[in-house]
Amino acid sequence: LQFEQLPSQEESTTKKKTTYIAITSGKGGVGKSTVTANLAVALARLGKKVGIIDADIYGPSIPHIFEMKKEGFQLASNNKIYPPKAFDIPVISTEFFLEDDQPLMWRGPMLNRMLNHFFNDVEWDENLDFMLIDLPPGTGDVAIDIQKLIPEAYVIVVTTPHPTASHIAVKSGYMAQTLKHQILGVVENMSYYPNPVNQAHEAIFGSGGGEIVANALKVDLLATLPIGQPQNNLSHSIFTPTEDIGVAYLGLANKVLKALK
Ligand code: ADP
Secondary structure: OOOOOOOOOOOOOOOOOOEEEEEEEOOOOOOHHHHHHHHHHHHHHOOOOEEEEEOOOOOOOHHHHOOOOOOOOOEOOOOOEOOOEEOOEEEEEHHHHOOOOOOOOOOHHHHHHHHHHHHHOEOOOOOOOEEEEEOOOOOOHHHHHHHHHOOOOEEEEEEOOOHHHHHHHHHHHHHHHHOOOEEEEEEEEEEEEEOOOOOOEEOOOOOOHHHHHHHHHOOOEEEEEEOOOOOOOOOOOOOOOOOHHHHHHHHHHHHHHHHHO
16 A cells, blocks of 8 residues: 655654644444543643544544534645634544445545545644544554554553453554554543542442553553533533543643653
């Protein structure tokens, strides 16, 4: 397969260096996309410029999480497309290129081309501090493509607290390590239910999964995020800083910044 080249080191010396972080999980439904969107918002709240590439081609959900409407793209003078923004975060997603509710039935090379377009034919702000990439769950072609496009990308593994599900998350971490990506750490999502009556943290989905994955991959457990949807008026899946979940996401963003120092 042919890959177009990203700008060379010389070309990019005047630009700020963007840190790429791919978010992966062993299986779907663990909250990988929710974590990607909220981590982006949290990093933005800490003053960072963040973009998102929704490369979860089979179940692109970032536009839904941000409640983005499908609109035509604005074209830049070089004919690249401007990525639509939500919460001041530029987002590009396969979802923008699909008919409503149509499944994606492409083969590998098409997907590879799509990813190339996301990097090369989108007018990204060249001063982005972070680009978060929402990967499809599991260990597939897209992860390999990302490795070829951005070998320097870091990885965060998202998992749930139930120990029986952890081996599959560990596999996606091993895949990242095999591809020579540095894993920044593990995020355990849906870790506990914060009981509103007595403030107890109830481990209704089990416990220990995040730690098992972190230990197996020899990385840190960066966050344990509570069960519950954010209660704000803006968007049903994006936190406000005053909520417990907002505090947890800001903590995660701070840990990410620290891990990169
Ligand atoms: P994935 O990207 O891993 O498939 P999503 O981010 O799409 O997962 O989340 C799957 C579902 O779980 C969504 O309906 C989402 O709103 C919900 N969800 C995610 N995280 C939490 C959480 N901490 N508490 C409650 N529901 C959550």
